[in-house]
Amino acid sequence: MSPARRLALAGPADVARQLAAMGYPGDAAAWAAANWQAHIAMDGLGPEAAAGLRRAAERVGVAIALAPAGAPPSPATSALIAATPAQCAALGAALGSGDLAAALAALPPPPVPPADAPPPVRAGPFTLPFGRKTYVVAIVNVTPDSFSEELGRLPGVAETVARVRQAVADGADIVDIGAESSEARDHGGEAAAEEAGRLLPVLAEVAGLGVPISVDTRRAAVAEAALAAGAHIVNDVDALADPGMAAVAARHGAPAVVMHSQPGTAYHELMADIAAFLEAAIGRAAAAGLPREQVIVDAGFGFGKTIAQDLEHTRRLGELRALGRPILHAPSRKRTIGRVLGFPETIPERLPGTAAAVALGIAAGADLVRVHDVPDMARVARMADAIVRGWDGAER
Numbered sequence: 001m002s003p004a005r006r007l008a009l010a011g012p013a014d015v016a017r018q019l020a021a022m023g024y025p026g027d028a029a030a031w032a033a034a035n036w037q038a039h040i041a042m043d044g045l046g047p048e049a050a051a052g053l054r055r056a057a058e059r060v061g062v063a064i065a066l067a068p069a070g071a072p073p074s075p076a077t078s079a080l081i082a083a084t085p086a087q088c089a090a091l092g093a094a095l096g097s098g099d100l101a102a103a104l105a106a107l108p109p110p111p112v113p114p115a116d117a118p119p120p121v122r123a124g125p126f127t128l129p130f131g132r133k134t135y136v137v138a139i140v141n142v143t144p145d146s147f148s149e150e151l152g153r154l155p156g157v158a159e160t161v162a163r164v165r166q167a168v169a170d171g172a173d174i175v176d177i178g179a180e181s182s183e184a185r186d187h188g189g190e191a192a193a194e195e196a197g198r199l200l201p202v203l204a205e206v207a208g209l210g211v212p213i214s215v216d217t218r219r220a221a222v223a224e225a226a227l228a229a230g231a232h233i234v235n236d237v238d239a240l241a242d243p244g245m246a247a248v249a250a251r252h253g254a255p256a257v258v259m260h261s262q263p264g265t266a267y268h269e270l271m272a273d274i275a276a277f278l279e280a281a282i283g284r285a286a287a288a289g290l291p292r293e294q295v296i297v298d299a300g301f302g303f304g305k306t307i308a309q310d311l312e313h314t315r316r317l318g319e320l321r322a323l324g325r326p327i328l329h330a331p332s333r334k335r336t337i338g339r340v341l342g343f344p345e346t347i348p349e350r351l352p353g354t355a356a357a358v359a360l361g362i363a364a365g366a367d368l369v370r371v372h373d374v375p376d377m378a379r380v381a382r383m384a385d386a387i388v389r390g391w392d393g394a395e396r
Contacts, residue, residue, distance in 0.1 A: 004103040007039040022067040035063040035082035050077040056094035123212040124232035137370040138167035171378030178216030220244030227252040239281040246288035261303035302334040310336040318365030329366035331357035
């Protein structure tokens with residue numbers, strides 16, 4: 001008998017394929033649909049061991065699928081067991097002492113299971129269900145000084161609208177448009193009217209593209225004007241710090257993305273502190289009338305974090321599932337990637353690192369990824385989804 005193994009199956013389709021590979025003689029699809037989480041495999045079971053395992057599983061109410069995997073006179077049997085850690089312990093106790101109980105006891109602890117997908121978010125006429133795919137959010141900036149787009153000038157309205165349309169054609173599910181000068185922000189900010197003056201003419205031209213439009217702004221006044229002009233989502237890197245921001249989003253029925261950031265990089269415990277910050281922002285939203293169900297959280301890659309902290313929070317992103325909200329991951333072209341790869345001052349060489357950070361963020365639990373290089377990252381997201389969420393077999 002081989003050791004017991006924990007399996008990482010992505011859903012009922014994966015489970016059914018596993019059963020088919022075992023040679024399961026029953027209705028694989030029906031068993032998979034009823035028992036698609038927390039799987040343990042045991043192979044090479046002799047007849048007595050297989051019968052004993054079946055009896056013990058029936059006694060404690062654990063689902064088990066058995067399949068003959070050998071040839072007479074000594075056929076071996078494979079087992080697929082659907083059991084939570086508590087059920088696994090109960091099964092081991094029912095088996096008593098022996099090789100089967102020892103094999104179950106030797107299993108490593110299971111990884112933290114992903115929570116159920118958060119409920120859909122409503123964005124104007126759009127509804128965004130989660131769990132089926134990762135949404136690709138395209139970054140389009142209407143500023144002369146975006147740190148990573150390197151335009152070096154203020155793009156005109158026609159040019160920006162063309163970039164928005166191209167992003168959609170390249171596979172963007174959402175377009176996030178920002179118009180705040182980063183240089184002005186870093187030196188005390190600029191008048192809201194200047195930001196709105198760059199943003200609103202673009203919004204006037206991009207209605208009806210068939211995807212939600214997000215506005216990247218920290219100001220309630222700009223968000224108010226943008227939502228009135230046809231935008232659907234507010235992306236606030238200040239996590240609703242402007243006292244009027246949550247109320248503006250609530251009044252328009254618009255979802256808000258709240259991002260973690262802090263001065264300095266000192267943490268008591270990285271993920272606990274990020275989660276507490278985001279929970280407080282969700283509370284501010286609720287207090288202003290914006291339902292929890294309309295908030296998306298962003299752990300803030302590159303904001304108030306060292307390189308090591310950026311890498312760690314990406315690896316542990318799934319822990320934010322405890323908030324019950326969709327998770328946006330935004331590592332695209334960030335300085336952390338440049339420093340890890342040895343290109344701290346240039347952008348083009350960061351593309352492979354961005355792809356890795358996007359794919360691993362999806363594997364860790366991201367529901368949306370915010371990116372510059374839409375054609376490449378849309379393909380990365382599609383491939384990551386096929387692995388993480390399960391492939392439906394359809395060719396695109």
